[in-house]
Amino acid sequence: MSIRPLDCNELVEVVTAYLDGSLDLETRARFDVHLLECDGCENYLQQFRVTIKTLGKMRDDQLDPTFRDRLLAAFHNWR
């Protein structure tokens, strides 16, 4: 059985679910098959990875103080 790849628009819609590992197996396979044949989408995915990595390097003392308070509030409400 051959897998029908996602098209580029479909891939863009599910890229965040893909990166979270929350796609169902079939959609994940269709995603991966598309990546093999589309340099543009491979590049797009790579740019998301760079984006996430860059955001991960930000330190919280670089944040706007008002926004930092809001983050802390969300955290404390949760605990």
Place this chain on the structure above:
Amino acid sequence: MLGDELIVIARRELDNLPERQRLVVALRDMLGFDSTEVCEMLDISVANQRVLLHRGRAAVRRVLEDYLGEAS
């Protein structure tokens, strides 16, 4: 250094995001909480969390791409 400049540009764009996108992106990608935790903190659905995360990341991706395109 290129990496430091990317962080400055990413932070500037993060500050420009609509508030809920900004919160989700900061909690997920900066502070490292997972999807379930962020949904609980902000009292939002899994689907909503994903949409906010996607839009926020996509906006940051765009400015980084523009910057890297100009730099090369």
